[in-house]
Amino acid sequence: MPKLASLAVAALLAGAVPHLTVTPVAGAEPAxxxxxxxxxxxVGPLNPHLYAPNQMFAQASVYEPLVTIRADGTVGPWLATAWTxxxxxxxxxxxxxxxxxxSDGTPFDAAAVKANFDAILxxxxxxDWLDLTRQIDRVEVTGPLAVRLVLKAAHDPTLRELALPRPFRFVSPAAMGPGGTTANGIKAPIGTxxxxxxxxxxxxxxxFAANPTYWGGKPAFARLVVKVIxxxxxxxxxxxTGEVDLVYGAAGQIPSEAFLRLRNQAPAFxxxxxxxxxxxxxxxxSARVPTDDPAVRRAINHAVDKDTLVRTVLDGLEPRAxxxxxxxxPYADVGLTPYRFDRAAAERLLDEAGWARGRDGMRAKAGHPLSLELDFVGTNAQQKAIAEVVQADLARIGIAVRLVGEEESAILARQKDGRFGLIFGETWGPPYDPASFISAMRAPSHADYQAQxxxxxxxxxxxxxTAALAATDPAERRRLYATLLTTLHEAAVYLPISHAVAMAVHRPTVAGVRFGATLNEIPFAAMRPAGAGR
Known part of the structure; x- marks a missing residue:
């Protein structure tokens, strides 16, 4: 299906209005x-309580959480000013x-908070990928501006998970669906x-238009126009060319070579x-031949020259992982010994496990070839380039790799149902890492469950x-994380490539561009026209 057609179908299925132009909020665009x-x-229909095709940066621009993640990684107040x-x-x-x-004038109060929690639950x-949704027993209104959240058991990442871009954010009760529901759509994307x-x-x-009644101060730009490219x-x-002022996001939003070129053109960019x-x-x-063999997984970890990959494919912009x-x-500094690039060690592992080289240089065992499939998003040039490097490095130790590039929805389906040998993924960054990320490992919603x-x-x-998430003693929690991360590392069910970063490139017409505390929230409201007062 063509890209535009698939986007339109996805939007319609998600509840968007079936016309080319939709205007959820009446009135002329601000000057x-x-x-x-x-x-x-x-950006999608922007239901705060649902996922694709809703884009997280846009959901986080319209809807707000009870608490937020500060720049130093700690939890701070937001729509809630205090808690016990x-x-x-x-x-x-x-x-x-x-x-x-x-933004429709409806008060944000305890009743609105409870209505949103009720709709989510x-x-x-x-x-169910997020453990907090399973741990919440009930939500009570204890005053006009007071809310009580009661859990079934202690859950250490509660505050951090309440800060996520979704689902625990708040839409106007007047904009909810029939009976105060949001699962099947909302009337309009109305947040605080x-x-x-x-x-x-x-x-x-x-x-997007600046919210003139925003409690935190009206943004300096009257409008935010997100062009689909x-x-x-x-x-x-x-x-x-000046068609857009800003490119911002994870590596891949702009090619690394273009980023480096524009960085060298200051002050134009x-x-x-x-x-x-x-x-x-x-x-x-780990559940599919041949990566069900621990020796194969460890050999793969030793065989990929990540330093060269980072230098050549990622232009040195992302550090090796x-x-x-x-x-x-937090809790991840447990002294793990890396799988260093060592082609000879990879060869020994495969030899000792009985994977012998044939005349063509490729390996086999008991008549079964040592071949696997590496799946990536076909339109992601960066993933394709990394996949080609991995394919070449593994061929050198006798592992045949077939590259499969598909649209993003197909790759997500493979992650969930396990139809992969190797497949791209990422940890989720703050505030998800580590608690929310490891929590999701227990359900078949991402590649991690299938890998393990x-x-x-x-x-x-x-x-x-489960024990780490429920632990109330920090020392016990740290011990459990160390056990978990050591087990996964020794099982070699991940090949870490690099530590992902966000990139920002902008024209001199924009000031106040800075990085947010998380990968999925873009601080547009802090940006201003160049020359405008702070």
Missing amino acids: GPPLTFSWPTN ISQDGRTYDFTLRPGVTF ANRSRH GPWRLIGTRLGISDT PDPNTRAIALQ SAAVSAPLATRVLALN DTLFAPTV KGLPDKPAIDATI
């Missing part, structure tokens, strides 16, 4: 210069910020955030790279995750 940005797809936690870790009492309204099975969606043209653009090279050209935010990995399927999480991630499914100690791995 003043817009901030123009680009993204590969439309009971000694047993099961009860959270929140005091809400006074004077906040949704009515669709609990859709959110600094932006409100005022128009969508499928395959072309989405337009699927191809990263075309996106770079649009930036150069400003370019920056964030600190590492997540880990780019290949997941290895040796473990699933960077040591800077064939391990004989998978039940013990899942039990360790």
Whole structure:
């Protein structure tokens, strides 16, 4: 299906209005210069409680959480100004910020918070990748601006998971679906955030207006126009020609060579790279031949020359990764020994496991060839280039790799149902890492479950995750994380490639561009026209 057609179908299936142009909020577009940005797809219908095709950066621009992740990684107040936690870790009492309204004028109060939690929990099975949705027992209104969250058991990452871009954000109760539901769509994307969606043209653009009643101060730009540009090279050209002011996001939003070229053209362009935010990995399927053999998985980890890959494919913009999480991630600095690039060690592992080379140089065992499939998003040039390097490196030790490039939805389906040998994935960065990410390993919603499914100690791995999430003693929690991460590392079910970063390139017409605390939230409201006051 052509890209534009698939986007339109996805939007319609998700509940978008079946016309080329939709205007959720009545009224003319505000006057003043817009901030123009680009993204590969439309932002979707922007239901805060659902997933694709809703784009997280846009959901986070319209909807807000009770608490937020600060730049230093700690949790801070947002729509809740204060909270207390009971000694047993099961009860959270929140005091809400006074004077906040949704952009349609509806008050943000305890009743609105409860209505949103009720809508989320009515669709609990859709959110079962996030353990907090399973742990919430009930939500109580304890005052006009006071809410109590009662859990079934202590859950250490509760506050961090409440800060996520979805699903625990708040839509106006007046904009919910029939009976206060959101699972089957909302009437309009009405939040408390600094932006409100005022128009969508499928395959072309989405337009946001500054929320004039925003409690945190009206954004300096009157409008935010998100132009749909699927191809990263075309996106770079649009930036150069002035069609867009800003490109921002994970590596791949703009080709690395274009980023480096524009960075060298200061002051015509400003370019920056964030600190590492997540880990780019290949997941290895422990339940599928031949990656069900631990020797094969360990050999693969030794065989890939990641230093050369990072230097040549990623232009040195992302640091090499040796473990699933960077040591800077909470609880992840457990002293794991990396699988260093060592082709001879990889060869020995395969020889000792009985994988013998044939006349063609490829290996086989008991008549079964040592061949596997590496799946990637076909339109992602960066993934394709990395896959080709991995294919060449593994061929040198006698492993045949067939590359399969498919559209993103097909790759996501493979991640969920296990139809892969190797497949691209990433950790989710703050605030998901490590707790939310490991929590999702227990359900077949991402590649991680399938990568671990064939391990004989998978039940013990899942039990360790459950115990770590429920632990109230920090020392015990650290011990459990060390056990878990050591087990996964020794099982070699991941090939860490690099630590993903965010990139920002903008024209001199924009000031105040900075990186957010997470990969999926873009601080548009902090940006301003160059020359405007701070």
